[in-house]
Amino acid sequence: MIKSLIYIVFATLVIFSCSDRSPSEPFDPSDDNGIVPLTDTEMMDLTQRGTFKYFWDFANTNSGAAKERYHPKNPTLNQNVVTTGGTGFGLMAILVGIERGYVTREEGVARLNKILVFLENANRFHGAWSHWVDGDTGNVIPFSTKDNGGDLVETAFLSQGLICVKEYLKNGSDSEKALANKADALWKGVEWNWYTQNQNALFWHWSPDYGFEINLRLKGYNETMIAYVLAAASPDYSISKTVYEEGWANNGAIVSSASQYGFPLVLKHAGGSNFGGPLFFSHYSFLGLNPKNLTDQYGNYWNLAVNHTKINRQYCIVNPNNYVDYGEDCWGLTASYSRNIDGSIGYSAHSPSNDIGVISPTAAISSIPYTPSESLKVMHFLYQKKDKLLGVAGFYDAFSPQNNYWVADAYLAIDQGPQIIMIENHRTGLLWNLFMQNTDVKNGLNKLGFSY
Template sequence: MQDDLATLQRETFDYFIREANPANGLILDKTEANWPASIAATGLALACYPVGVERRFMTRAAAVERTLTTLRFFWNSPQGVEPDATGYRGFYYHFLDMQTGRRAWQCELSTIDSTLLLAGALAAGQYFDEDTEAEAEIRGLAEALYRRADWRWAQDGGDTVTHGWTPEHGFLKYRWQGYDEALLLYVLGLGSPTHPLPPSSYTAWSATFRWESCYGYEYLYAGPLFIHQLSHVWIDFRGLQDAFMRGKGSDYFENSRRATFVQQRYAVDNPRGFEGYGEHCWGITASEGPGPSTLKLNGIERRFEGYVGRGVPYGPDDGTLAPWAVAASLP
């Protein structure tokens, strides 16, 4: 098992090396022709480079070079209301052209994907702590990028934070409500040294949580498994409690553990009767899928989706399992 995990980790790490633009540090969202970069993937890459150094996948010097290239690009890239800018108000567009670094597809300025990018930058700033000019620059750029993000602007006058903004239509109508990957967003927003979210914003967000009992486990509900994993890439939540978790006698680490058991129990129960589900075959989360299409299998008409946030126990569930969801659940 350890050898298998080591191989999986190395091959996953190699994606961030192989699918990067060395000129700007951007990481391809997925390996499809003419696809753009994802700022979330780029943030994960920034967090992975220190791991690569510790695992001896790359030298510290190579990691410093890649990290500096990435941070310099984002710090110097155009910020403004122009429709082809890279970002605005310290946030960045969800997808960027791999070569130019400009906005792709008329996509949204994404608060959550910017959060993942900034978290990666801050992780790099914490790791590269040597007294050298290059590593000092990493620390300075990471701090500067974090300080530039205007979290209060992202509230658009409301209590919670919006999903994003476009220069064509302004703020998106959706806000971060219900337990989701915005846990990390609110941590960074509340901690901002320049434009912090007010505590009332976190209170408003947590007021929309749903505590449920499912398959014998009481937990803070979110369907897709990635929601219970993503923020934990950067923060060890064991023993950390907010008012909501104090009231439940739990924390977000324990909550993710319970959510993982719910996933496994759901696969054993297999209420929709999919082939292969079971104790050792599970993992329902946001992922690519075989659709969109409809097929009749074993006399049952099934609707298959493409990329969608699959979840349990309420769905959607079209029989698509994501292997990475299980790997990310291992200690």
């Protein structure tokens, strides 16, 4: 019933918006399925509003924080599993929702306060939150046996959102200023330098039972760059530049001279592929951290992100496996739900080196700052198949044209969040502007030798 009502709402919006479409706005004129195309603006509006619902309508009831995943056909499944990184994305999504008028400022601030109070009382491990948290109790939910403590990367994604909240509210009413101070204090309580093990690198996990036994070093290029930036930015628990140089950049060995389809890779991607890793590598760290004009001794991060996206897209156009519908309208390989060989649903970090015929809508959509027209073309393609691909919280997480349009009719917080955020960064730069104006962030970037 809920899904049907949402479709009716979407259809109503299309009917009213089509009547005053600007002739100057491009749109896909195809109407193969009898579905009236949207303008580019309408397409972005629909996608942002849909993905916002994930963090507003389908958030964990007790905490207001983001659920790890949501299955519309089984809404109570794992309903108490809150994801730390996805909650950080959710904080940023709520700011977009306020700006776009999806909720009032008062409603948005109330929800932000609810989430921050929850985070304030949740389990922390030398300041870091765990990957999963019980939304009812605030207690850690182990991600695996030894991963039952602090997760520095998820904490970095959350901190990125906290900093944006701080900047958004810092000049508001007295209650908003108090909430801004709470957000500021929360991220500043992370003991980033503890997670070095007194070595020149950051490490992903620490457990009260197993210590640093997982021993996973944060080494780029992947999604972990934001952890080094925030660790350097921390006023009380900062790392040295050497930790970044020897940890993230592997003493300079991170630099790549490889290229694909004429696009320089710029940096070596974790996993070793010269076609680039999953596209989330160029999304998660750059939701707040603006890659435009961002350079250091190792490379230009805008060129890196743009080329990474274009290589991924071109690979799908070349389509070496001859998968159905791959091409200019249908591309984008990243981590998402997946279809196993036996037909069961799994999870996989799709990329050109791990291409099993599964397209993840978040891949192209969240790349819109890097490939605006190319990403919009995919969004229009997805919309023309909305009967299969569009649900109550935006486009579903993954689908496979190769397998008779198998659809993972479910959602993941870390896939929905980058869509609303990166579309907003493309349209107004909202989250980039908030994050980059933060004094501590600037200090951290300066400390590591960035130009921005």
